[in-house]
Amino acid sequence: xxxxxxxxxxxxxxxxxxxxxxxxxxxxxxxxxxxxxxxxxxxxxxxxxxxxxxxxxxxxxxxxxxxxxxxxxxxxxxxxxxxxxxxxxxxxxxxxxxxxxxxxxxxxxxxxxxxxxxxxxxxxxxxxxxxxx
Numbered sequence: 212x213x214x215x216x217x218x219x220x221x222x223x224x225x226x227x228x229x230x231x232x233x234x235x236x237x238x239x240x241x242x243x244x245x246x247x248x249x250x251x252x253x254x255x256x257x258x259x260x261x262x263x264x265x266x267x268x269x270x271x272x273x274x275x276x277x278x279x280x281x282x283x284x285x286x287x288x289x290x291x292x293x294x295x296x297x298x299x300x301x302x303x304x305x306x307x308x309x310x311x312x313x314x315x316x317x318x319x320x321x322x323x324x325x326x327x328x329x330x331x332x333x334x335x336x337x338x339x340x341x342x343x344x
Contacts, residue, residue: 215261215262215310215311215312216310216311216312218311220236223235223236223261226261227260227261228336230336231260231261231336231337234313234314234334234336234337235259235260235261235308235311235313235314235315235336235337236261236313236314237314238298238305238314239314239334240316240334241279241334241335241336242278243277243278243279244278245278245335246278246279246280246334246335246336247335247336248280248335248338248340249278249279249280249335250274251272251280251340252269252272252274253269253340253342253343254269254270254342254343255268255269255340255341255342255343256268256269256286256340256341257269257272257280257282257333257338257339257340258338258339258340258341259308259310259311259313259315259337259338259339260313260336260337260338260339261308261311261313261337262308262310262311262313263339264290264308264309264310264311265286265290266285266286266290266291266308266315266333266338267282267284267285267286267290267331267333267338268286269343271283271284271285271326273322273323273326275322275330275332277330277332279316279332279333279334279335280332280333280334280335280338281322281330281331281332281333282330282331282333283322283323283326283327283329283330283331284326284327284329284331285306285331289309290308290309291306291307291308291309291315291331292306292307292308292309292312293305293306293307293318294307296317303317303319304317304318304319305317306318306331306333308337313337314334314337315331315333315334315337315338316331316332316333316334316337317331317332318330318331318332319332
């Protein structure tokens with residue numbers, strides 16, 4: 212596959228499952244409480260399902276009850292980018308992979324206060340997980 216930001220839509224369709232394509236490339240959302248990583252609490256790291264960039268670490272994951280995997284912060288560095296999202300009659304902050312621009316979910320200011328107060332609400336289908344040995 213070519214450099215992620217130069218990848219064609221045909222290449223993305225070939226690489227991703229239909230659900231991953233819908234979420235990562237068309238800014239879709241999986242149904243609440245259906246994602247593989249919603250109630251997943253193993254130690255390890257979460258990567259972008261589109262390009263493999265490390266996005267989140269398990270020590271930042273918590274059970275927010277929202278129905279999607281929730282994290283208090285992204286992995287170190289510039290793993291994610293944030294953008295103003297005014298779709299669906301709301302003002303939200305969209306979270307994308309900084310390497311391939313894939314849609315991951317949204318960040319909200321209602322996370323645990325002791326952890327910075329943010330809740331990164333991320334679609335499971337946008338993630339791959341690698342456990343610690």
